[in-house]
Amino acid sequence: MDIMIKKKSHLFLYTSVVLVIFMSFGACAQKNAGSFKPRVINTTDLGADPDDIQSMVRQLVSANEFDIEGLIVATGCWKKTQDNTGMLDEILDAYEEAYPNLAVHAADFPTPEYLKSIAVMGQDGYGMSDVGIGKDSPGSELIIAAADKDDPRPLWVMGWGGMNNIAQAIWKVRETRSPAELKTFLSKLRLYDVLGQDDAGAWIAKNFPEVFYIRATSVYGWQPPKNGDYQRNDIQSHGPLGAVYPDTKYATEGDTPAFMHVYPNGLNDPDQIDQGGWGGRFSFNKKEGIRSMSEVAKINPEAETQYDPYYMYGNTDEGSDAIEKWEDGYNNDFAARMDWSITPKYSDANHHPIAILNGDKTRQVLEMTAAKGSTVTLDAKGSSDPDKDQLNYRWSFYDEPSTYNGEITIENSNSSKPSIKIPNNASGKNIHIILELFDDGKPSLYAYRRMIINVP
Template sequence: MNARINKKMLAGWFYGVLIIGCFFSFAVQGQVHRQKSRKPRVIATTDGEIDDRCSMIRFLMYANEWDIRGLIHSSSKYHWKGDDKHEAKSWHPVAWLDEQIDKYAEVYPCLKQNDPDYPSPDDLRKQVFVGNIGYVGDMEQPTPGSRRIAEVLLDSDPSEVWLQAWGGSNTIARALKSIEEEHPDRMAYVSKKAKLFLIANQDDTCDEYILKKWPDVFLIQSSAFGAIAYSWQKIMTPEQQKLFDASWMKVNILSGHGPLCSMYEAHDDGRFRSEGDSPAFMHLMAPGLGSIEHPTYGGWGGRFMRADNRWRSAPDDRDRYKSILRWAEAFQNDWAARADWCVRPYAQCNHNPVIVCNQDRTHKVLELSTYPGSKIKLSAGGSFDPDQNKLSYHWWVYKDAGSYWADAPIQDTYSVDATITVPKEASGRTIHIILEVTDDGAPPLTAYRRVILKVSGEPVELPADAGADPAYLRTPITKLGGPPQETGRWTFYRGINLNGPPVEIDGNKWEGDDAPNFLCEDRAIHSPQVRLRPPTDEARARMIHSFRWNGRASMTLTGVPRGTYAVYTYVWEDNNPEQFSISMQGRIVARNHYSGTEGEWHRLGPWIADVTDGSITITSDGGAANFSGIEVWRSKPSPSR
């Protein structure tokens, strides 16, 4: 007989013991779960990209939080299966989702013990359908997936259905088209039920069909998802990165947490890879924040503002990604707790605190009417932890969510009871107060409540520079110099008006957009009607108003002599705020620049380039960037002694 123990046999025995323990604990353990209201109905569509597969692992670990009505394979502009007329592109076989549910089945007994609302593996398998996957934008024919979406939207339950497009929106579009063709009399009914959450715009079906034929449908389009997508290390602060690095992932997710977590496709070294699609369902989590009902309030999936015919990602503190990353510690710790739920019985796991705010134990947002100068007393008395852990409290003002643009003083910020003094300038506006209650379990878990103070009186006019630097936006700029003297001796080399004629700025002669040894093919736009902030001289204003626009802008100067150069770029915002990063010579020189509100402009730089190959290249990535001008100075050699 072979004395060595087979590893697979040992693993099977180990998880078998865990499952038996979970069943036993479920039978005897009295427990307190989070307050439950009716769970949102959810249909997720996915193109099977590796970050979709990572997001799905997290999604399944939270399957108790929503009523899953469909898990549907779809295509996108990055991935499709192909058909008789279209070759496949980077398609991952659809079996991956069934395999994940099989692993979910292995940890289901422990998950269910921690919350009996987890759906059974068989229930999940019944929700898996193949949608429109033939090619990008495929919505030519109904499919089992599109039929499933239409069936749920047409059923007699009038409650909302969250349709999440982790890839393209084409299968959702096909479902809506079938309803339009077969049940035109039900379109108004469906428009009230359907709640679309798109991760970017991964095909043209939303713009070309959904918003044209279904103008009343509720639609969120996230661009802040990049906070936890492939480029997360370029976006997060060093402290935030610690919650996603290899050491954290190995300890909290990848090792010792059962077959579902071990299936997570992290980088080879264990680093978090990407979950760009997770904000679609994170929007439905942390219900005490009220962001599910009110996108402008902000929650784990981001904060949004109404723009055109959809809701778009909005910045917090002039940073689009902060609307997600401000919650990073809480949602990563929460995920780590769910990983424990996969392998441990209830008594050995941590569970979220239950908040009582001003004697209200629900998840509802508390709205309190008040007046300028008043003092509002708030209390978290009665809040408790189901695991008998010690609780800590934090009250803070969420400025971007309210209409009052500044802080409101809070007394006893870290106490169970707090007092807020309503500023006199807050007349006629709202102030959002967030209560965070965190336990001292392992990992520490947080619950939330939101209190909105509705201040009576006539609104004080919102300053034009609220949320920006008042001194900068109000002070006219009519003269700008070259690089600081402490950086060296410099002489003006070239200035290029990217979408206009030659012009003289600051006494230097700039070339126009037809300049030699220069290449830029980004879209040319002219918006002279926008008032610039800060005000500036006429020549500079003409240059700023004529610009090049692109989500991935690129400008190259060629024929540049070998040497050291200092480079400035003029960027501005002609309508809605954007956020993007700028690189020069392939190196990021401005990370997550926030464009500001309409009319705001900046001269960014100087950035130093040592040119050896005869060219200077500037690119942008992220949101749409408006580039108006490039200004280049050349280093002069120091005088010999």
């Protein structure tokens, strides 16, 4: 089949606790050092909106794909104070019940004991009012300890609520270390801020412009229908984790794009934010004054304007469409993992296919060079399915991140070995080709690979 796609015109105690946590996890962290697994710390204003609980359930059933190094209870404009980890503890208790089944279906699911050891309180007050001398918390100390680890991978700190836990961590490092040490610390960080929910993000962006800072504002519109059949039948009906997945009140899983951005499914390199993936697509042209949710200005009209100008990475014009284009993949992934949580036998559930691109067995984005006017052949030979399901191939030109602005013809686009015709006017441009490999199991599960073809 041929396709043609057109380009679209308590300080000591806190420190001691954190050190014990990281010493106990040292062996596991070392095992994964340098691997493709992303390092993630989630900060969440649990209790402000049911969607944080929903996102946490999805994060936990996909926890084998990440090195989760912190689960921090946070505040935000919709919940300005916190005093306990009770809601988080209940979710982790449900995970503990589901863990024996999850562990049958994939290696590396973290133990409940480990996750409970990194589930801590963060700042108990709101925004920058809770940053400064004497404001260290178990959450801010955990972030510092994680960034200090001898690990070459970046540390993704996700703000599902406010950003003052990471602000306190940065503030302390600035006050207690040399400028060179501060620079090293900041270089480890990758911040993904959902919507902006306090004034701490603007403070970080203003005072530390070198920090890798995404503020995602297009986090709605990609979700399945609110409280619909998918939510009822594929998620909530499934065991202990389904039981704690609440009905949607405002919007479903608004915080999920944060960890979906770094989900290691072969689709994108999270550091290359303009590639696009399950968490959206972002521009490397920083934007000035991406404002937080309107409630922040209601609390204090000068909350963010006092830091003007400040600059962050923001969504591209596609908005949530950049997420929704992969909806079959991420919806089916969640549904299958909820099946895992209630299925003690491996053969009674579906599992993800393994995509191989030109002999490469990793999930990394690949690049190659091809001359204008030439024909490039890609090959998914060796791709497989652990359940022996039939494999389906779909190769496509991902036009938005490509710098080539024209038409691309892919011959045999539904086979394992397509051919791509490089246009004569593609000199100096790149072309992003995506492989979607999906099985015929139930639900159908996806694996991805990306080849970037550079045309000199």
